[in-house]
Amino acid sequence: MSGISARVARGCVVTFAIVLPALAYTGEGQARSAPTSTVRARTTWDSVYSPDQAARGETTYAKTCSRCHAASMSGKDEAPGLTGAAFMGAWNGLSLFELHDRVRTTMPTDTPGTYSRQDIADVLAYMLKFNQFPAGQGDLLSTDEELKGITFLSAKP
Amino acid sequence: MRTLVSRALATLMFTSPVWLVVQPFAAQQPAAPARTKAAPKKPAAVVSKAMTTANGEWPSYTGDTRGSRYAPFDQINAENFSKLEVAWRFKTDALGPRPEFKLEGTPLMVGGVIYATAGTRRAVVALDAATGELLWVHSENEGERGAASVRSLSGRGLSYWTDGKSTRILYVTPGYKLVALDARTGSRILSFGDSGEVDLKLNNDQTISPDLITGEIGFQGAPVIGRDVVIIGAAFREGGAPKSFKNNKGYIRGYNVRTGKRLWIFHTIPVKGEPGYDTWLKNSADDAGNTGMWTQLTVDEALGLVYLPVESPTGDYYGGHRHGNNLYGESIVCLDLNTGARKWYFQMVHHPIWDFDLSAAPILADINVDGKAVKSVAVPTKQGFLYVFDRVTGKPVWPIEEKPVEQGDAPGEWYSPTQPFPTKPAQYSRNGVTLDDILDFTPALKEAGVAIASRFKLGPIFTPPAVSKPGGPLATLANGPTNGGTNWPGGSYDPETHMLYVGASNYSPAILGLTPPREGQSDMMMVQGMAPQPAGSPGGRGITVQGLPLFKPPYGTITAFNLDKGEIVWQIPHGDTPDAIRNHEALKGLTIPRTGQPGTAGTLVTKTLVIAGDLQVTTVPPRARGAMLRAYDKATGKEVGGVLMPAPQSGSPMTYMLGGRQYIVVAVSGGAYSGEYIAYRVPAPSTR
Numbered sequence: 103m104s105g106i107s108a109r110v111a112r113g114c115v116v117t118f119a120i121v122l123p124a125l126a127y128t129g130e131g132q133a134r135s136a137p138t139s140t141v142r143a144r145t146t147w148d149s150v151y152s153p154d155q156a157a158r159g160e161t162t163y164a165k166t167c168s169r170c171h172a173a174s175m176s177g178k179d180e181a182p183g184l185t186g187a188a189f190m191g192a193w194n195g196l197s198l199f200e201l202h203d204r205v206r207t208t209m210p211t212d213t214p215g216t217y218s219r220q221d222i223a224d225v226l227a228y229m230l231k232f233n234q235f236p237a238g239q240g241d242l243l244s245t246d247e248e249l250k251g252i253t254f255l256s257a258k259p
Numbered sequence: 260m261r262t263l264v265s266r267a268l269a270t271l272m273f274t275s276p277v278w279l280v281v282q283p284f285a286a287q288q289p290a291a292p293a294r295t296k297a298a299p300k301k302p303a304a305v306v307s308k309a310m311t312t313a314n315g316e317w318p319s320y321t322g323d324t325r326g327s328r329y330a331p332f333d334q335i336n337a338e339n340f341s342k343l344e345v346a347w348r349f350k351t352d353a354l355g356p357r358p359e360f361k362l363e364g365t366p367l368m369v370g371g372v373i374y375a376t377a378g379t380r381r382a383v384v385a386l387d388a389a390t391g392e393l394l395w396v397h398s399e400n401e402g403e404r405g406a407a408s409v410r411s412l413s414g415r416g417l418s419y420w421t422d423g424k425s426t427r428i429l430y431v432t433p434g435y436k437l438v439a440l441d442a443r444t445g446s447r448i449l450s451f452g453d454s455g456e457v458d459l460k461l462n463n464d465q466t467i468s469p470d471l472i473t474g475e476i477g478f479q480g481a482p483v484i485g486r487d488v489v490i491i492g493a494a495f496r497e498g499g500a501p502k503s504f505k506n507n508k509g510y511i512r513g514y515n516v517r518t519g520k521r522l523w524i525f526h527t528i529p530v531k532g533e534p535g536y537d538t539w540l541k542n543s544a545d546d547a548g549n550t551g552m553w554t555q556l557t558v559d560e561a562l563g564l565v566y567l568p569v570e571s572p573t574g575d576y577y578g579g580h581r582h583g584n585n586l587y588g589e590s591i592v593c594l595d596l597n598t599g600a601r602k603w604y605f606q607m608v609h610h611p612i613w614d615f616d617l618s619a620a621p622i623l624a625d626i627n628v629d630g631k632a633v634k635s636v637a638v639p640t641k642q643g644f645l646y647v648f649d650r651v652t653g654k655p656v657w658p659i660e661e662k663p664v665e666q667g668d669a670p671g672e673w674y675s676p677t678q679p680f681p682t683k684p685a686q687y688s689r690n691g692v693t694l695d696d697i698l699d700f701t702p703a704l705k706e707a708g709v710a711i712a713s714r715f716k717l718g719p720i721f722t723p724p725a726v727s728k729p730g731g732p733l734a735t736l737a738n739g740p741t742n743g744g745t746n747w748p749g750g751s752y753d754p755e756t757h758m759l760y761v762g763a764s765n766y767s768p769a770i771l772g773l774t775p776p777r778e779g780q781s782d783m784m785m786v787q788g789m790a791p792q793p794a795g796s797p798g799g800r801g802i803t804v805q806g807l808p809l810f811k812p813p814y815g816t817i818t819a820f821n822l823d824k825g826e827i828v829w830q831i832p833h834g835d836t837p838d839a840i841r842n843h844e845a846l847k848g849l850t851i852p853r854t855g856q857p858g859t860a861g862t863l864v865t866k867t868l869v870i871a872g873d874l875q876v877t878t879v880p881p882r883a884r885g886a887m888l889r890a891y892d893k894a895t896g897k898e899v900g901g902v903l904m905p906a907p908q909s910g911s912p913m914t915y916m917l918g919g920r921q922y923i924v925v926a927v928s929g930g931a932y933s934g935e936y937i938a939y940r941v942p943a944p945s946t947r
Contacts, residue, residue, distance in 0.1 A: 178497055180361060180412055182929070187808065188857065190839040191875035192907075192930025195884055200931045207357065211379075212406050214357045234806065256806075257842035 145255045146198070149238025151227035156237060159228030162221050166210060175232055185233055190256035198242070199249035202226060219244035308369075308421045310484075310560070315916030317368045320416045320481040321749070322913065324558040326620035328751035330914045333866035334921035335941060340868070340890040340900025343939040346922055347391025351413065351934040354378025354398065361909060362926040362934025363479075363747075364416045365861075368915040373924070374428055374442065375936060376414045380405065381433050381479075383417060385445060388917050391938060395445035401434035408433035409477040410494045413934065415555070415747070415910070416481035418489065420516050427451075427516065429489055431478045435459040437491060439519065452519030459491060459512075464524055467507050476507050478553065480747075485558030485596050488513045488522060490565060494553035498573060499614070499787030500780065504580035506573045509551020513565075513599055523599025527551065527569055527587050534601075535586035540673070543581040549573045550588050554747045555620035557636070558596060559650065565594040566636055566650065568617030575614035575741070576724045576771050577785045579671035584609040591621060591638055591646070593653060603653030607638075607646060609675035612724060613740040613771070615641050619749035619761075619859075626757050626822045628656055637752070637822060639745035639761045642720055643688030644681045645820060657683035657825050667723030669773050671784045678721045683825035687818040688763035689810065690739035691719035696810050700846055707804045712736065715770075727772035727790040734772025734789055736802070738810065742767035748861030748911045751869065752822075758893065759820040760869050762833060762860035766814035768802045805845055812836075812854035817862060817871060819896060829896035833860050834873040835887065841879070861911025863923070869893045872908025872925055876932075888912070888925060888939070902939060906932035 144150060164173065170181035177183035182192075193201055205222045208214050223244035231237060242248070310319040312330035321328045335343065352358040355378035366375035366386075372394065373386040382398035405411070410433065417430035419442065426442040436458055439451035447455025460467045460474050467474035475495055482489050493509035513522045527550045529535035536544050550572045557566040572581055572588040590606040608615045622637045624647075636650035647656040661677040689696060694717065697708040715736035716725040725735040737743075743764050750761030774788035802809050813832035821828050832855030840846065840854060860871040873886040886907040890900040910926030920940050928934040 180410075182361070186803070186857075187814075187837040187839050188875050190806075191837045191856075191877055194838045194876070195878055196931055204360070204931055208360070211357070211411070256837075256839035258844050 143253070144251055145253045145259060146230055146235045147255060147258050148252075149236045150198075150252050151230055151237055151242040152240055153231075153237045155224055155227040155241045156231035157228075159224035159226070159231075162225050163228050166217070167225060170211075175229070184229055190233075193254045194256040196254055197250050198226060198252040198254060199246055201254060202244070202249050223249075308419075308423075312915075316370070317366075317913045317915045318419050319367065320365055320418065320483070320555060321620055324483055324485055324560060325623035326555070326557045326749060326752065327622065327754065328749070328862060328911065328913075329753055329864045331755075331866050332914060332916055332921045334916070335865065335890075335914070335923060336867050337890065337892060337899035339941050341902060342942060343902045343923070344942050346389075346938040346940040348938070349377070349384070349386055349391045349393075349936040351377035351936070354382040354384070354396065354413075355380040358933035359413055360928050360930070360933055361412055362928040362936070363910045364413055364926050364936075365481075365911045365913050366924055366936060367417065367419050368913070368917070368924075369419050369442070371917060372442070373936075374417060374419060376417050376430055377934065377936070378413055379411070381412065381414050381430070383428060383430055383440060383445065385442070388915065388922070391936075397438075397440055397445040399432050399434075399436070399438065401432060401436075404434035404472045405432070407473045408435075409475050409496050410479035410553070412479070414479040414481070418482045418484045420484050420487075420489070422487075425517070429482050429484065429516070431459065431480075431482060431491060433477065433479075435477045437482065437489070437514065437519070439516075450518070457514060457519045462521055463510055463512070464526065464530075465508055465510070474507065476509070476551075480553065480555050483556050483558055484516055485560045485565065486563070487516045488596055489516045490514075490556060490558070492553055492556060493551035494570075495549050495551060498549060498571070498575045500776065501573055501783065501786070502780070503782045504573055505546040506548025508548050509570065511552055511556075511567055511599075513596070522597070525567070525592070525594055525599045525601070527567075527592075528572070529586065538584040538586040540582040543583065547572050547581045547585070550585075553616070554618050555749065557621045557623060559623055559634075560596075562634070562651065563596040564602060564650065565596050566621040566623075567592040567594065568619065568621055568638065570616035571611045571614055574612075574783060574786075576612050576787045577669065577773055577783060578610050578612050578673060579669065579784050582610075582673035584675060585611060589615050589617060591617060591636070591648070593650065605646070605648060605653055605655075605659075607640065607642075607644075607679060609678060610673060612672070613642075613721070613737070614769075615740060618744075618746045622750055622752045622759060623650060624752050624757065624759065624822050625754065626656075628823060628825075635822065637759055639750045639763075641741070641744040641746065642739040643686045643690050643744040643763060645684050645687060645759070645761070646681055647684075647822065647825065655681070657681065664721040665718065665723060667725070669724065669726050669785055672723075674723060684820055685827055687761070687820075687827060687830065688739070688744045688816065689765040690737065690743065691722060692717050692736050692738055692810070693719075696738075698804060698807060698809060698811050700807070700849060700851065704804055704807065704845060708809055711802065711804065711809060724771035724773050724787075726785075727774050727788060729790045729792060733792065734770045737769045737771060738765065738767055740769035740771060742858075743769065744859075746859040748859045751862040751864040753864050753893065756893075757822045758828065758864075759822050760817060760862045760864055760893070761820075762815065762817050762858075762862055762871060764815050764857045764859055765812075765855075766808050766810050766857040768809060770802065805843070806839060807843060807845070808840070808857075812851070814857045815855040815860065815874065817860065817869065817891070817896070819869070819893070831855075831891065831896045831898075833871060833889070834875060835877040835879050837875055838877050841877075860908065863912040863914060864893055865914060867893060868899070869896075870912055870923065872904060872912065872927070874907050876907060876930060886927070888923075904937065906930065906935070909934070
């Protein structure tokens, strides 16, 4: 599936005519503050987080997540792995909003709803880095609009 | 500790609406007790209900208490499986303070009512088996004790019992209490134990440390009831790097199902003076813990025998504080159902240091070997051996040979010079790892895989965990330990054809490295871990090659055995090729046969089919994103139908007949999809 393989600077909406035919190509260069109806066909392969953010996320992960999900993200006991084919399959094709929402509403298991949206976005950045998705210039924002506009794709399109 | 007020509140909240709902339903569909009452001339000495699927019900976790997962129904068949429609769905989100994404239960169906555990508080629900309508719900808010559970979430199921008068549901709470409920109302049976509950952290021949709230012990399996004895297992946190070599012990207990009185206890770690104590050198049995039974046990009601699949002792990969063979670690133990007395045992792994917990329900199979009838018990395992014994005597049906195995060099460790190897049936899943197991889709991938593998110690099953060194080996690399082979979903057995079916995982890499503990981590000499690695070491995505599994497919299989002959009849990859592999850029242009998916898919066998769901979501055009529930011809393994589920199978499927229609119920959950029981049936026939 060929698309416009443009690496666009942070602040622009990157649009692709990608695998999903339902996602129409909407033109380029729209401002970030475009209306929410804008289709943002970005994927996890479009450098959606920064290395600094992933480093912050790693610290948070080590403090709060790794006791159950393990430093290697392999999961243990009741906690699922955050890497590998099962994890990739579970989220492939969904948006980062859904992953963020899953963490926000269910983690940590004993006091869900106590992590800030930004902390979760930082941890997602670290998870993306750990799973070898490319880093870029800007942070992954924690707004619904941003997260809904990024599709988690397990394989490079 | 619940107060009277909270108990009253719980009763008000959970049980009082029940009668209102259940009464009209009961009037339409007489439940089992009413039927029993109507049966003429029942002897006064009431008899417990027979645990069988023969009459259309599914009264016990595996259908029966024999581990079978078999039902003799044939309405759902190869012709109509792909046309199955959803009969009802039951979403479990509201049964706890947050949704659950790991719904592992297999429901029961008795008398037109589904009974199941569900939700993050492990509530018990009763549903109309025709419609999924909620009849009653019972939930225990255990507060801190529930939050501290070592086996939280909804668990695997519950058990049903009736003597024709009383009708009960029994389950174990996340906080390790055995609760008995009236199956008609969901109310506690007040005459059972202490107002309907037995605190399983008490009366355990040991003091559960440190206290009743946080004391480490629990159980997420379904209790099993044989005759009038309910048997409870014990589970702990996973133990690659436990805080201490001392821990609570996983004793197994039998209780009177009528009164909740403890009938017997079996010391899975023998106490001084008991046989087997001397298999723990230097009195190490006194300190060692774990060695519980966290999966499903099996009962032969006719013979009055219990079959316990026992797990590992403390320290999954290091036994330096417990020299010796360590009975009954990783053994099958046969007990007398009424007394708990040991009848026989067989230890699959001496001095366990690979986390080869016995992980699946032993399966009772009445077979014919060389013209001779044998009452056997077959045990699927993580190591991919199917061990088969005469279940009366404990004698292996086919020889199991003690063979020398490699001796390791971990400081302070003790190694068994030999380990038992079954001669039949053949190994059915990957265990040891050699370079032949490394992926070989392309020469370049193979080369990259071998480069990663070369940093590990490789070898056959029972290659000891390696002391991790920065320059290598980083660890021993294996597949069976921890999550390989067959895990808790277990297998299925067809009593008519003597075929046994079992799912297994060929891709569950186990990194068996030992390091001294970090400061304050543990009082053990060695724990699971890896030495610090130089930059550029294999990382990210675990042990993978560009995100591809390091081992060759198939990643997950279903294997069919002829148990009369001890032979594998067929073996198939189960599950669509994961998206991350099917769409991988390094594999473009290659034709990759279906790889199957890692993990154990719980199976159901019917008159003609073996049924199991995929364990991962995939998007395989032209169908939509989802996971398939598949049907295979049970004689050949040929796939004959499938139906798309919204999420992976996360509990093993069951089936029942109601109103002349066959239903299949399966628990699905995972990823973004919270737990749900889905019932399928054949569409109603057209009337035109």
